[in-house]
Amino acid sequence: GQQLNQSPQSMFIQEGEDVSMNCTSSSIFNTWLWYKQDPGEGPVLLIALYKAGELTSNGRLTAQFGITRKDSFLNISASIPSDVGIYFCAGNSGGSNYKLTFGKGTLLTVNP
């Protein structure tokens, strides 16, 4: 089945630093999504990408859909303490199947 490799697994950074995480896939995806999950909560959609090469921003967050359609990255600029959480990438291969395949997540810790 499809697999998503998400890295890094965890990150410890100082407030104000920039963060980058990425996902790679063993197969082509038509959609890449990035979510953030706080402890005990459901994931919240941050950015959705639908076209190869697409670069989309949401405030301090920027994500790109790789041109090979097998990878995506998420950048967070000028991190703040509330950025702490687990970030998941998710992909969909299209067709009538709307199922998402999730990466294993990146745990982000921001030190004030």
Added chain:
Amino acid sequence: GAVVSQHPSWVICKSGTSVKIECRSLDFQATTMFWYRQFPKQSLMLMATSNEGSKATYEQGVEKDKFLINHASLTLSTLTVTSAHPEDSSFYICSASRTGYRSTEAFFGQGTRLTVV
């Protein structure tokens, strides 16, 4: 917009009893809903895909007789864990895709922490 509400947020039940979890799309219609299970410090594992008015599609290894899914309307799907056992304790999360929008843009409920004692 695109709010998904899941209830209850947590539940403790005795072994052998059944528990029902509700997932509602509050401000949109959801033709398709998904049920996930998440273990501590792990990613989300898809259990089943729920389509309004039809039988759910279960992922390999998920017992459909144990995890009953009903999607009776465009705004409500329910997951019933039947004859629950301690190993069923987990965090269960639903998601919904908006009908008529990009259906891969899924929105998640708050999750339900199930503890079976």
